[in-house]
Amino acid sequence: MNKEKEIEEQKSYINKVKEMNKGKDLKYTILTMGCQLNENDSEKICGMAEEMGYTKTQNQKDADLAIFNTCCVRENAEDKLFGKLGELKKLKEQKGIIIAIGGCMMQEKHIIDKIKESYPFVDIVFGTHTLHKFPEDLYKSIQEKRKIEDVIDIDGEIYEGLPIKRDSNIKASVTIMNGCNNFCSYCIVPYVRGRERSRNPRDIINEVRELAKQGYKEITLLGQNVNSYLRVEKEKNIEFEEYEGVNSFATLLTAINKIDGIERIRFVSPHPKDFTDDVIDAIAKCEKVCKLVHLPLQSGNTKVLKEMNRKYTKEQYLNLVEKMKNRIPNLTLSTDIIVGFPGETDEEFEDTLDVVRKVKFEQVYMFIYSRRVGTPGDKMENQVPDDIKHVRFDKLKSLVESQIEENNKKYIGTIQKVLVEGESKNNKEMLTGRTDSNKVVIFEGNKDLINKIINLEIVSEHMWYLKGKEF
Template identity: 70%
Template sequence: METDIKVWTEKINELNKGKEKKYYILTMGCQLNENDSEKIAGMLKEAGYVKTERIEEADIIIFNTCCVRENAEERLFGKLGEVKKYKEEKGTIIAIGGCMMQEKHITQKLKESYKFVDIVFGTHTLENFPKDLYYALKENKKIEDILDIDGVVYEGVPVYREDKIKASITIMNGCNNFCTYCIVPYVRGRERSRNPQDIINEAEDLAKQGYKEITLLGQNVNSYLVYQKQKGEDVNFKVLVNGKEKQVNSFATLLKALDEIEGIERIRFVSPHPKDFTDDVIDAIKDSKHVCKLIHLPLQSGSTKVLKEMNRKYTKEDYLNLAKKIKEKIPEVTFSTDIIVGFPGETEQDFEDTLDVVKKVNFEQVFMFIYSRRVGTVADKMENQIPENIKHKRFNRLKELVEKQIEVQNKEYVGKYVDVLVEGESKNNKDILTGRTESNKVVNFEGSRDLIGKVIKLKIVSEHMWYLKGIYDKM
């Protein structure tokens, strides 16, 4: 679906003629939300706005919300309390978007207690943002633009990315899985995949701009095009990559097509679902030149019983067998994962099963979460909720195990040469450059600025918990 963004951004430009206007965005949540914020920024840029990091000087403040993280609601309402004075003092436009706006109890609370908010938009109406802003500016209207639909795919939305080396591309949106702890299927709608040619065009354009790494995003990336196929749609797309015709009809074939793009050195993807990790995807990763051999494989729990309660549709053994199969086909592969500790009904034995999988798979990175209840989910209604103190104790035990494993892994890097994509100056020390290995380890080293944006070989000379230290000896 194409949008009429240009029409509305031109109208806003006309309205603001001669005045310098600034925007401030706060993004909460996952990489998909960050990508949505890049689209909001892209639309605002076209409308003549420039970015500011100083909230007090913004003419429009946007909160792009998430409802997955704990305390998200308190954070949003706290932020709204802080910005109310800007509305009162200088008429700053306050806009709120994102997943939380698809939750009725939140929009109700906004209407009742935060009447100063100008624009509320949901996950299915992001592309209407310039139109909503125009009416808020011109007619001083309060806008609520939320649709309760399965969702559509919009193309042609301008994207403004601050990072000039790494970029993310949303390839599909929504989720059909309904894991019992997760609110995403209720707020992002059903799975819908973008046309592969639009994805390839975006990646080729990024390569032309000098980007070196792309991350493909989706709630369930490896079911790319699957739902369309199930609905009987023709998903045999002929696409052009580097002027050559290719066929794309699945996630595996999309990876193969993207692998052909000249200039893109690394391709990553998050998040796949273990139940949909088919052999053709494993083979596509194995045979590719640019798809990173680090696979993010969300585990969530190592207990078959808990996995069933979570509606994850795989067992502990399925997960371990999948990791083993991938490792056999791609010996250099490494894994990262997500784990939820303290899901309702999780016993000591269930938690031990999680630790067991962590020991066996030896993840390079584990994103650990303490289970927290989400209104509207099945797990929220489960009676056997785990006391907070037990959840925290288990979380600390898992953290300890993961850190020990990372310490051992990091030691193994010392003395080896690794390929590092140099991302820029270190945040803490401008004299140090920083980059990442294919396995996503941060490497800091001394070197000249012209290495930024290049993949170079570094010798690892020492290891620390969260980064490795390398030297560039031009090997």
């Protein structure tokens, strides 16, 4: 069946479930684990659930349908899922709640086996390549009163036209590509999300235009490897329609920059090896593209980077940073770092600290290396003991925190353009927003300012946020 027909069929299942649910006031909960791509997938699952007649509740006890969208990048996500399933067993017995689990973890055989063995009350299991079939799976589970396992192992397809229920009405994520061809040796993504494939330029541009029409101000372009957008298609001569001049990541940024109403463009995650000059120039020239760039480092040591299969050296990374800083005015950088990759010695870890000292990142997402079944890293014999990993992690954390403190001071007295997102979660009297460099700023102000970009003078700094006043 072609993809358009497949989506039409799923829409007919949406209507069938909606009909079954008529007048029943049914509710659903969703727990999303993992990255922004997973959050975007969850918005699609929520869109389908709501069209099928379910309304969202935060209270699990009220729910008739509990959905988990899982991630398998970190080991503790498994413990979290299994803990939650244990809690749901009672609700299953008391009121027959339907339990559906999807996402990356379901692409792993040992996880499915564990669910079948220890949590046989789970109704639906679906994978990353069958998310669009959630309506059909739910319908069959209810109608035929049987367990559904809908997981396939393919390179992956892109389906357009699924309903979506977004979490925010100010900021929206737009997936531009799926899958990954890089096979970093610690990462499970290529095995669970399949090969790299890009969405058509026309579909992306139209989605962003529609978001602008609905009043969204900030767009985040998502992909496992965003700056290789359309690369595989070109390399393999896979036909794609060039639309409004879009035939690469740089031209995509340029085209979205022209869309009226959109005021900020962000993207995650690029790969340093694919950071070509045209992308650097597009970031510099496009006034709406935020000047905070996320540039995953992972390790600052060339030998460890080679073992990680990252395809750049410490020097190449530092040269790239230098080039970007020279060409992009007001550039700030954030990064990801993994501590304790197999074989990493104390001296090699020092190289990571050295890069952090030199680059002075605005934000560092730090991770302790966690073994993932099925990856080359898991098979390496020289695993670093946990206590050493923790010592290194704490060292990195204190360096990063001292840099954040120092960096925050630079904001005091400056005027920052802040996109106002809403009331502060911790203090309803204050509003919260973010700078171009993604710093949280809280300030006193009128609620009319929500969803506007305003100038704030920064008056004080705190570890994780700044305080501002209207200027």
